[in-house]
Amino acid sequence: MSINKKILRVEDLRVYFHTKKGDSKAVDGNHFTMYENETLAIVGESGCGKSVTAMSILGLVSEPGEIMPGSKIIYMGNVDKPEDGLNLATATDEQLRDVRGNEISMIFQEPMTSLNPVFTVGDQIIENITIHESVSKEEARKRAIDLLGQVGISRPESIIDNYPFQLSGGMCQRVMIAMALSCNPKLLIADEPTTALDVTIQAQILTLMNQLKEKFGTSIMLITHDLGVVAQVADHVNVMYAGKVVETAPVGELFKNPKHPYTVGLMHSMPSLATEGERLAVIKGTVPNPLYLPKGCHFADRCPHVMPICREKQPKATKIASRHRVWCFLYEQEEVVQEEIVEVEA
Numbered sequence: 001m002s003i004n005k006k007i008l009r010v011e012d013l014r015v016y017f018h019t020k021k022g023d024s025k026a027v028d029g030n031h032f033t034m035y036e037n038e039t040l041a042i043v044g045e046s047g048c049g050k051s052v053t054a055m056s057i058l059g060l061v062s063e064p065g066e067i068m069p070g071s072k073i074i075y076m077g078n079v080d081k082p083e084d085g086l087n088l089a090t091a092t093d094e095q096l097r098d099v100r101g102n103e104i105s106m107i108f109q110e111p112m113t114s115l116n117p118v119f120t121v122g123d124q125i126i127e128n129i130t131i132h133e134s135v136s137k138e139e140a141r142k143r144a145i146d147l148l149g150q151v152g153i154s155r156p157e158s159i160i161d162n163y164p165f166q167l168s169g170g171m172c173q174r175v176m177i178a179m180a181l182s183c184n185p186k187l188l189i190a191d192e193p194t195t196a197l198d199v200t201i202q203a204q205i206l207t208l209m210n211q212l213k214e215k216f217g218t219s220i221m222l223i224t225h226d227l228g229v230v231a232q233v234a235d236h237v238n239v240m241y242a243g244k245v246v247e248t249a250p251v252g253e254l255f256k257n258p259k260h261p262y263t264v265g266l267m268h269s270m271p272s273l274a275t276e277g278e279r280l281a282v283i284k285g286t287v288p289n290p291l292y293l294p295k296g297c298h299f300a301d302r303c304p305h306v307m308p309i310c311r312e313k314q315p316k317a318t319k320i321a322s323r324h325r326v327w328c329f330l331y332e333q334e335e336v337v338q339e340e341i342v343e344v345e346a
């Protein structure tokens with residue numbers, strides 16, 4: 001199987017919020033790689049660090065948050081030295097501004113609140129285009145109409161002059177996607193882009209995102225807590241728990257052969273995956289407070305297979321199959337390759 005070009009490599013990403021009570025370790029040692037033309041879903045319960053991971057990539061972590069020294073977020077799109085990449089964790093404000101919007105765009109959960117209510121959708125898309133490129137207003141308007149058409153809005157030449165409140169939630173999310181795509185980003189980060197929409201519109205937006213990925217070769221990071229959404233659109237999945245990726249795998253492989261007890265628990269709590277008549281399982285206990293993370297595996301207190309070693313130290317990555325890794329002591333005893341730094345390749 002040929003693998004696309006790498007676009008982002010995250011190594012040992014730690015993001016701490018320095019609070020009066022101590023350091024809240026929102027992200028605590030994340031590793032992953034993203035590829036062109038691939039949708040990576042980041043899945044996990046509320047508070048596990050999905051959004052903070054995305055904000056760090058965009059350089060949007062603000063005080064009291066800090067991307068800790070040693071963290072690497074290597075972006076390999078259009079940068080001066082693609083072979084070295086640009087470390088977004090240590091980039092200057094100017095470099096970050098340049099990457100944001102031009103190279104990496106983001107769409108958020110609430111399309112209505114992300115759009116400015118006092119400007120027409122056209123004004124907002126046109127402004128986004130003209131900030132990043134030197135094109136005339138007429139040319140930018142033409143592009144905006146074209147983009148609105150591409151995201152499935154009918155009569156784009158009239159909708160362009162509407163205000164956000166004149167459009168439905170699903171239409172607003174399409175406008176947000178058009179805006180995010182207006183500068184041909186290499187990487188699109190979508191943070192729960194469909195949670196505020198009803199189920200039919202959700203499906204349409206997810207299909208649209210997949211079509212756009214194919215068409216533009218964009219790499220998409222999709223943040224969600226919904227495994228149904230993951231199954232529908234992801235190529236690859238990172239399962240996060242309490243600030244860390246605990247399992248990473250191609251989507252088919254993850255659903256067929258989940259390894260981490262947390263991944264298995266998540267799957268058993270998903271209605272469409274439970275066998276008929278089977279009661280939905282709930283993962284007992286709660287996510288640890290990021291102020292007081294345990295010394296060993298963060299999932300130990302909730303794990304049905306917990307062993308003494310799990311409370312003593314953190315597991316390393318174990319290779320299960322091509323691009324499938326798990327961080328769990330259950331598998332460290334198997335004869336498989338273990339790695340300190342994970343470059344998830346074939």
Ligand SMILES: Nc1ncnc2c1ncn2[C@@H]1O[C@H](COP(=O)(O)OP(=O)(O)OP(=O)(O)O)[C@@H](O)[C@H]1O
Pocket residue numbers: 017019024025026044045046047048049050051052053063064065225290
């Ligand atoms: N400004 C802040 N100050 C202190 N802690 C913060 C701040 N922002 C986020 N956190 C903490 O970081 C942790 C991770 O939050 P994050 O929003 O990334 O979770 P998430 O997985 O995206 O959850 P959700 O699905 O609910 O959005 C949480 O424990 C949260 O309380």
